[in-house]
Amino acid sequence: MLFKLILKNIFRARLRSLLTIVGLVIAVIAFGLLRTVVDAWYAGSDMASANRLVTRNSISLTFTLPTYYTERIRAVDGVTQISASNWFAGIYLEPKNFFPQFAVTIPVFFDLYPEFLLPPEQMQAMLRDRTGCIIGRALADSYGWKIGDKIPLQGTIYPGTWEFTVRGIFDARDDTTVTRQMYFHWDYLNERVKQSFPRAADRAGVFVVGIKDGQRAAELSAAIDNEFKNSIAETLTETEKAFQLGFVAQSEAIVGAIRIVSFVVIIIILAVVANTMAMTVRERISEYATLKALGFGPGFVVALIFGESLCLTLLGGLLGIALSFPVIATFKSLIGTIFPVFRLSQETLWWQLGAVIFVGVLAAILPAIRSARIRIVDGLRHVA
Amino acid sequence: MKIPFSYILRNLWTRRLTTALTAGGMALVVFVFAAVLMLDAGLRRTLVATGSADNVILLRQGVQTEIQSGVSREQAALVETNPAVARDQRGEPMVSKEIVVLIGAPKKGDTKPQNVIVRGLTVAGISLRPQVKLIEGRWYQPGASEIVVGRSVNTGFEGMELGQSTRFAGRDWRIVGVFDGGASGFDSEAWGDVEQLGQAFRRFGYSSVIARMTDRGQYERLKADIEADVRLKLDVKIEPLFYEEQSKALSTFLSILGLALSLIFSIGAIIGAAITMYAAVSNRIGEIGTLRALGFRRTSILSAFLLESMLLALLGGAVGLAFASFLQFFTVSTLNFASFSQLSFGFHLTPAIVLQSTIFSLVMGVIGGFLPSVRAARMEIVDALRAG
Numbered sequence: 034m035l036f037k038l039i040l041k042n043i044f045r046a047r048l049r050s051l052l053t054i055v056g057l058v059i060a061v062i063a064f065g066l067l068r069t070v071v072d073a074w075y076a077g078s079d080m081a082s083a084n085r086l087v088t089r090n091s092i093s094l095t096f097t098l099p100t101y102y103t104e105r106i107r108a109v110d111g112v113t114q115i116s117a118s119n120w121f122a123g124i125y126l127e128p129k130n131f132f133p134q135f136a137v138t139i140p141v142f143f144d145l146y147p148e149f150l151l152p153p154e155q156m157q158a159m160l161r162d163r164t165g166c167i168i169g170r171a172l173a174d175s176y177g178w179k180i181g182d183k184i185p186l187q188g189t190i191y192p193g194t195w196e197f198t199v200r201g202i203f204d205a206r207d208d209t210t211v212t213r214q215m216y217f218h219w220d221y222l223n224e225r226v227k228q229s230f231p232r233a234a235d236r237a238g239v240f241v242v243g244i245k246d247g248q249r250a251a252e253l254s255a256a257i258d259n260e261f262k263n264s265i266a267e268t269l270t271e272t273e274k275a276f277q278l279g280f281v282a283q284s285e286a287i288v289g290a291i292r293i294v295s296f297v298v299i300i301i302i303l304a305v306v307a308n309t310m311a312m313t314v315r316e317r318i319s320e321y322a323t324l325k326a327l328g329f330g331p332g333f334v335v336a337l338i339f340g341e342s343l344c345l346t347l348l349g350g351l352l353g354i355a356l357s358f359p360v361i362a363t364f365k366s367l368i369g370t371i372f373p374v375f376r377l378s379q380e381t382l383w384w385q386l387g388a389v390i391f392v393g394v395l396a397a398i399l400p401a402i403r404s405a406r407i408r409i410v411d412g413l414r415h416v417a
Numbered sequence: 418m419k420i421p422f423s424y425i426l427r428n429l430w431t432r433r434l435t436t437a438l439t440a441g442g443m444a445l446v447v448f449v450f451a452a453v454l455m456l457d458a459g460l461r462r463t464l465v466a467t468g469s470a471d472n473v474i475l476l477r478q479g480v481q482t483e484i485q486s487g488v489s490r491e492q493a494a495l496v497e498t499n500p501a502v503a504r505d506q507r508g509e510p511m512v513s514k515e516i517v518v519l520i521g522a523p524k525k526g527d528t529k530p531q532n533v534i535v536r537g538l539t540v541a542g543i544s545l546r547p548q549v550k551l552i553e554g555r556w557y558q559p560g561a562s563e564i565v566v567g568r569s570v571n572t573g574f575e576g577m578e579l580g581q582s583t584r585f586a587g588r589d590w591r592i593v594g595v596f597d598g599g600a601s602g603f604d605s606e607a608w609g610d611v612e613q614l615g616q617a618f619r620r621f622g623y624s625s626v627i628a629r630m631t632d633r634g635q636y637e638r639l640k641a642d643i644e645a646d647v648r649l650k651l652d653v654k655i656e657p658l659f660y661e662e663q664s665k666a667l668s669t670f671l672s673i674l675g676l677a678l679s680l681i682f683s684i685g686a687i688i689g690a691a692i693t694m695y696a697a698v699s700n701r702i703g704e705i706g707t708l709r710a711l712g713f714r715r716t717s718i719l720s721a722f723l724l725e726s727m728l729l730a731l732l733g734g735a736v737g738l739a740f741a742s743f744l745q746f747f748t749v750s751t752l753n754f755a756s757f758s759q760l761s762f763g764f765h766l767t768p769a770i771v772l773q774s775t776i777f778s779l780v781m782g783v784i785g786g787f788l789p790s791v792r793a794a795r796m797e798i799v800d801a802l803r804a805g
Contacts, residue, residue, distance in 0.1 A: 048695060049692050049695060053692060056684075063678075093520050093530075093532055095484055095518065095757070096518075190485055265619070267587070269521075278529070279530065282531065283751075287751050294678060297449060297682075301446060301685050302685055304441045304442035304445075304689060305685060307438050308434075311435055312435055312692070312693075
């Protein structure tokens with residue numbers, strides 16, 4: 034009885050319900066999209082492993098560390114492997130074709146990152162080619178690069194023209210793995226730097242340090258930093274996650290603003306739905322009075338209003354959630370290079386559903402109170 | 418004959434809750450729209466204030482930022498001797514040879530280090546930026562481990578108060594002054610003596626060279642001179658152009674994000690307005706019939722409802738703008754993608770933004786109110802009277 038009435042009520046003002054649902058669909062998609070953008074920002078830190086530390090110059094990332102630190106860090110008890118990693122910042126044809134490139138110690142680096150799946154024969158080929166490079170699947174797909182292709186880069190930090198040959202393409206082990214970057218031999222970079230800027234040679238941007246036991250991360254970080262205290266280049270060691278979050282923190286203001294705005298869209302749609310419900314109830318005051326006169330309690334009328342509001346928002350919300358998938362897929366193909374990982378997370382889905390129910394309940398409160406308070410005689414007399 | 422304006426106003430007043438909710442939704446949309454435009458305007462203003470059209474900046478060929486750049490002492494000396502470079506009363510070239518580095522410092526109430534620009538200047542460096550004024554303490558002494566900090570660094574970062582010391586590059590640096598960069602990017606920097614910073618950071622060359630030209634018209638000649646000299650592998654740019662390029666990535670990002678958001682949100686608000694106006698029409702079918710019977714034309718009905726919708730939107734727009742204008746009291750500090758350092762800038766409300774936001778809200782009102790108004794205008798007198 035109650036449910037039948039609710040359904041009938043929804044489809045009475047067809048145009049209004051339709052408009053409200055369309056509004057909800059758009060709001061739910063926008064909310065999901067914004068949350069996905071925020072998630073994408075944190076993508077790098079999601080793939081961080083507890084078993085990896087990053088050691089950098091304590092002044093800031095733009096300062097490098099001498100490579101003879103490698104042996105001293107390796108000597109710290111609990112450290113398993115260590116790879117240098119230099120940010121290359123090369124430009125492929127035009128600055129807008131941005132993708133990260135790193136010069137790393139090969140093959141150690143790939144032992145540190147078991148989530149990069151690279152066929153062993155490709156690694157062998159890479160080890161044989163000094164100017165070879167290994168690229169991620171997502172990067173290979175976006176430029177259509179295959180094994181054996183040449184990638185010309187214009188250096189910015191390391192001036193000159195560089196050409197790398199693709200020797201391997203690695204796949205992601207799971208969804209959080211970022212595969213939009215390129216790696217090449219640190220030794221090759223160093224050789225070329227030695228020729229042109231001898232003073233800048235033998236310097237690592239950061240060290241990626243593998244440790245046996247993730248529980249000891251804090252202790253080992255302190256041990257490494259202690260090793261170089263009061264030396265020419267003091268170090269700052271932190272877990273890979275903290276290191277990545279440090280990047281996100283740099284643009285925290287923007288991420289924060291997007292987060293706030295994602296809630297603004299919910300408030301906007303709340304206003305729209307609340308308005309729909311307020312108008313609906315105003316028009317039906319005499320009906321509610323009739324129901325009451327027939328002996329239905331105020332609880333029934335209140336349930337009717339909440340039910341209608343929730344049905345409306347759930348209808349729009351579920352449709353919006355369903356449409357979020359194609360919209361986000363399209364968005365991803367449009368922006369392509371900016372975010373390495375861009376997908377709708379399960380958490381976002383729950384948030385979308387929660388927001389929809391929240392709007393449905395909140396929008397019905399005021400009209401429900403109003404309807405419950407109305408006296409039968411006034412209600413019957415009421416003209417909308 | 419026109420329908421009296423007071424009729425329209427009273428209609429809005431009668432349905433206060435609906436009016437408030439619809440206008441509230443629109444206000445939020447206009448608020449977001451205006452806020453993004455204001456942020457972009459603030460960013461532009463900051464970077465325009467940073468550069469002077471009389472100055473040129475010289476960087477190593479091919480680099481985009483001062484951080485990546487390197488200029489040797491020999492190259493810097495060659496630039497100083499160029500005839501297009503202005504000289505002061507004592508005949509010294511008005512050239513500042515600078516070192517620009519990034520240090521990590523935590524923001525107030527935070528522990529994660531954020532990148533702050535530390536700039537080492539030669540004596541002429543301060544006079545090349547007339548917009549920079551000392552507001553507290555004194556300038557650094559050449560030869561001492563002292564720095565002065567910009568206003569945003571002073572208020573936004575931990576341990577950057579006057580009289581405190583901050584440690585980087587193996588030394589303690591005393592903060593002896595605070596300067597106001599005149600709402601420019603320099604507010605987000607710390608300045609010190611180039612020789613001291615050079616020694617501490619073990620830099621033998623410079624990052625960039627800033628030079629005042631004898632005359633703005635000399636730019637082409639200076640550029641040609643520098644390109645012709647094979648010893649100088651430098652790019653020369655006029656300062657405003659350089660700073661504009663520095664902000665391009667961030668500015669583009671902000672405007673694309675803002676416009677995409679406004680567009681999506683406005684659809685929601687338009688739907689809200691349409692729902693309200695459809696309800697307004699269907700509640701007043703009898704009234705519309707009466708108005709038509711009294712001799713008001715279809716066009717009058719159409720314009721009355723359209724005007725009501727626009728008024729609703731205008732109300733929302735005004736409220737949204739009013740709230741947005743309060744944002745001017747806030748500043749935002751975020752990563753400038755190009756220079757990889759924190760840049761703080763404010764929200765800046767310009768007349769153009771007021772106009773754009775008002776037009777934006779009116780457009781939402783017209784689109785949302787159009788179909789309902791057409792429906793009202795197309796009603797037949799007899800049907801309408803009977804329905805009422």
